[in-house]
Amino acid sequence: MGQPYPLTIERLKEQAFQLGFDDLGVTSATIPKADIESYLQWIEAGSQAEMHYMENQMRCDPQAFFPGARTAILFVSYYKQEKVEFQPGRGVIASYARGRDYHRVHRKRLKKFIAWLEQETGQAGIARGFSDSAPLLEKALAAQAGLGWFGKNTLLIHRKFGTFFLLSGILTSLELPATVINTRLARCGSCTRCLDACPTAALVEPYKLEAARCLSYQLIESDQPIPDEIAKKNPGYIFGCDICQDVCPHNARKPLSLHVEFAPQSGMGESLSRDDLIRLEQHPEELHGSPLQRRGVDGLIKTFHSK
Numbered sequence: 001m002g003q004p005y006p007l008t009i010e011r012l013k014e015q016a017f018q019l020g021f022d023d024l025g026v027t028s029a030t031i032p033k034a035d036i037e038s039y040l041q042w043i044e045a046g047s048q049a050e051m052h053y054m055e056n057q058m059r060c061d062p063q064a065f066f067p068g069a070r071t072a073i074l075f076v077s078y079y080k081q082e083k084v085e086f087q088p089g090r091g092v093i094a095s096y097a098r099g100r101d102y103h104r105v106h107r108k109r110l111k112k113f114i115a116w117l118e119q120e121t122g123q124a125g126i127a128r129g130f131s132d133s134a135p136l137l138e139k140a141l142a143a144q145a146g147l148g149w150f151g152k153n154t155l156l157i158h159r160k161f162g163t164f165f166l167l168s169g170i171l172t173s174l175e176l177p178a179t180v181i182n183t184r185l186a187r188c189g190s191c192t193r194c195l196d197a198c199p200t201a202a203l204v205e206p207y208k209l210e211a212a213r214c215l216s217y218q219l220i221e222s223d224q225p226i227p228d229e230i231a232k233k234n235p236g237y238i239f240g241c242d243i244c245q246d247v248c249p250h251n252a253r254k255p256l257s258l259h260v261e262f263a264p265q266s267g268m269g270e271s272l273s274r275d276d277l278i279r280l281e282q283h284p285e286e287l288h289g290s291p292l293q294r295r296g297v298d299g300l301i302k303t304f305h306s307k
């Protein structure tokens, strides 16, 4: 086993904060057994719907993503935005998607973090970054790193930031001081607010989400028409859904994110009318670098009609 580098958690955090991250955790580059089992059961039950990329079992194998990985470093990006009220004839965009696409934001920051690590250690090729881009169970790694615990809505809850944060990370061959926390700590107690509030009953059990029933899946991932049964229960989202976060007591009285990257662009911080969408269609450049590009304005307009 090599000598640990003098890279303390404090120094790593300092660097992460400088790049715009809100927290960092370090853990071993292994996915906990309990999470592998839950994942395999989830796939077995077909809960991934048409997200066939979720069937790639590399999700549980950090070594396959970065051979020689010893340590995982996970980053938290806090994005909470103002809650937008539903109004008849208008559509709401989920909080995380109103500003810049987080994949792009993270990619740049991770690149800089890795360059810094390489400079500090004098070694090249020692890390690889991910933010949804890799088939890895990111929440399981982050929970193991002590960045939060699983809520019954399946999201990770951070002590300071609640659930309105995004994850990204790197795998590295460096051996760093790691935290390894049990990811099965059930900390929701008797609360069931998220399960009760989900309009489509997508949280079929605590900690179990059935994607086909989830508005977020139907409005972001699926390219099929939304089943009527789900569409008629949609209170007004046209991209993503925040209901199981809005009702979580861990998100109450939390300040809004100060990061400009996540601040609403082009009126996304309000509910949008059909005319707003048509205006956006005429100015596609306004969606440049936005997560909404994934569906395009015509996708949003179609959703608007099926709402």
Ligand code: B12
Pocket: 034, 035, 036, 038, 039, 042, 051, 054, 094, 095, 096, 131, 132, 133, 134, 135, 136, 137, 138, 139, 140, 150, 153, 154, 155, 156, 157, 162, 163, 164, 165, 166, 167, 168, 183, 184, 185, 186, 187, 207, 208, 209, 211, 214, 216, 217, 220, 221, 239, 240, 241, 242, 244
């Ligand atoms: C696929 C996916 C989706 C799918 C499926 C969601 C899901 N729960 O799996 C859909 C499209 C529905 C979705 C929606 C959203 N997503 Co998403 N999604 C992902 C993705 C790519 C993979 C998630 C995954 O691995 N699922 C596999 C299943 C098996 O995992 P799981 O449901 O979490 O189950 C775990 C727990 O339930 C736990 N568990 C099981 N039993 C028990 C028992 C106990 C007692 C305990 C404690 C735990 C426990 O074990 C399981 C395995 O770890 C991740 C990014 C990544 N690469 O990891 C982002 C990610 C999870 N999504 C994210 C976000 C922001 C969202 C949305 C909020 C977006 C929106 N506003 O619309 C919604 C929230 C919906 C919800 N309630 O989860 C963030 C979450 C950050 C956080 N705070 O946790 C992630 C991490 C993206 C990122 N890089 O930041 N997403």
Ligand code: SF4
Pocket: 153, 197, 198, 199, 200, 201, 202, 203, 209, 213, 214, 215, 216, 217, 240, 241, 242, 243, 244, 245
């Ligand atoms: S994102 Fe919306 S539809 Fe999906 S589980 Fe949460 S509340 Fe239900």
Ligand code: SF4
Pocket: 151, 152, 153, 154, 187, 188, 191, 192, 193, 194, 195, 247, 248, 249, 250
């Ligand atoms: S709403 Fe309640 S049950 Fe759901 S994640 Fe938050 S604390 Fe847990």
